[in-house]
Amino acid sequence: MPDDSPPALAPPALPPGVRRPRFAESGPGAPPRLLKSAGFRFAVVFAAMFTSAAIALVAVLWWATAGALDRQTDAAIRADAVALGERWREGSGSGLAEAIEERLAVDIENEAIYLLVETATMKKLAGNLDRWPAEAEATNWFRTRVSHDGFEVEARLHRVELPGLRLLVGRDETEREMLRHLLTEGVIWASGAVVFFALVGAWLVRAVLQARMRPAFVTTAAIAGGDLSSRVALSGREDEFDRLAQTLNTMLDRIGTLMAGVRGVSDAIAHDLRTPIARARGKLEEALGTARDEEALRAVIEEGISDLDNISRIFQALLRIAEAEAGARRAAFGPFDLRPVLADAGELYEASAEARGQMLEVSLPDPLEMVGDRDLLLQAVANLLDNAIKFTPAGGTVRLAARRHAQAITVSVADDGPGLAPEDRSHAGERFFRADRSRATPGSGLGLSLVLAVAHLHGGALLLEDAKPGAAQPGLKAVLQLPLP
C-alpha cells in the first residue's frame, strides 16, 4: 500500500561523491533534533496559543456564570443581614427573631439559612440551623457544609455581631454546586477537545510549513549537488513563500549569469590571447631559423616584444575592469573638476584624429565638479574617443561634449562611423565582445567593458544610441551618465 502521507522534509538523494552539509553535530549536550526544527517550534507556539485562548475562554465563562452566582448570593445575604440589623434596631431581640421566622415561613425556594443565638450562652433564639458552626469564629464570611434534606451541601454564611446577640445569615448553595459540577464536567470534556484540536492544528501547521518549504529545500539541495539549472517551483498563491521562491530564483538567475560571464571571459581569454601569443611565438621561431643577419633578428624580436606588450596591456585592462567592478577603487574617490580631464583627453586624441583626416570637436561647460576616480574616468573617456576615432572614416567628425544637469553630469562621444546594431548594444559591455562589422578593426573588445565598469563604479550608466538616427551611416553616440552626490 503506497504511503500517501505528506512528504517529510527529508533531503533528496545527492549524487555520488557529494557530501551533505552538516549544520551542527548532535552530541550529548546538543538539543534533540525535533527541538531544532522550526516547523516543530511553530507547531508548539500554535498549540500554546490555542490552549491559552481556550483557558481564557473557560476563565471568562466561569467568571460570568459561577462567579456571577457567587456575587449574587453574597449581595442577597448582605442585603438580608442589613435588613435584619435594621429590624433589630427598630425593635429588640424578639422582633429580630420574629423577622427571621417570617422570612423562613415564606422561603419558597427553601434556600435561606438563619441562626440567632445569645452571645453569652449560645442559646438558640431563632433560625433553622441546629448549632453554631465552628468556622463562624474565624471569619465573617465563610462557606461550610450543612445537612439539608438529608444531603450534605455547601452553604455560604455571613456572621453579624449585635449587642448580646450573634446572627448568621446564609444561603444554601446547592444550585451553585450543581452549576460548578456541570461546568467542571464541561471543562474536562472541552479540555480533551482543546488538546485534540491543538495537536491536530500543530501537526497541520508543521505539515503545511514543511510542504511549503520543500520546493526551496529540494532546489537548494539540487544546486548543492551540482544542478545549477534547478529553480524553486512556485505555488501560484503569490504569498510570502512564493515571494521567497521568486527572490531565490532571481538570485540563482543572477548567479547563473555571473557564472556564464566568468565562463565566457575565461573562454575569451583563452581564445583571444592564444592567437597573439601563437603569432609572437611563430614570428620568433621563424626568425630563429631564417634571419639573415643580426639586424633582421633584432627587428623580429622587437616585434615580438611589442606583441607581448599588447598582451600585457590586455591583462592590465582586465585587471582594471575587475577592480572597477569589485568597487576596490572606491577608496580613491575624491572631489575634482571633470572639465580639465575631458580637455586633456580631447587634446590627447586630437593629433590622432588629425592623422586620420578626422575632426575632433570638443564642447565643455565650465566647471564640472564631481566626486569620483579621476584616473579611471580619464581612461573611460579615452576608450570612448579611441573607439570613435577607430570607426570614423576619413573626413568624419568626432564630438566630445559634456553637460551638467541637476542630478548628473553626462559625457557624450559621438562619431560618424557605421554605428552599432541595436541587438549588439546589450552585449557591448561584455568583455572581448566584438560586433561582426568590427572584426576587421584592431582592438581587444575590452574598451567598452571598462567604460561600463567605470560607469557602474560611479553609480552611473552607459547609454549607446545612434548619433544620427535614420542616416545611412548612423554613427554611434556613447553617453556616460555620472550622478552627482
Added chain:
Amino acid sequence: MVRGMVVSLSMPVLVLAIAVAASYEGAPRVTSDSPEYCSSLAARVAVMPAARREPSKSLAAEGVKLCGSGYPRAGIAKLRRAVKAAQVEP
C-alpha cells in the same frame, strides 16, 4: 485459633470506631425540613386571618395533609405558599 485472634482484634477496633463516630458531630443540620417545622408552620398559617380564604386555605390543607402523610418537604413547600398567599391578599 485464627478465628479467636480475629475476634480479639476486632473488638477494640469496633470500640474505637464507635468512639470516633460518637465524637464526630457532623455538619450543622438545617431544621426547616423536619416534621416539627411543618407543624410550627401549620400553626403559623392557622392564626393568619387571610389564610381562611382561597388559595391559602386549600394550600395550607394540602401542606398539612402532605406532612401527615410523611412528606414534610412537599408539605412545608405548600404551607410556605399558603403563608405567602395570605400575606399578599388584602
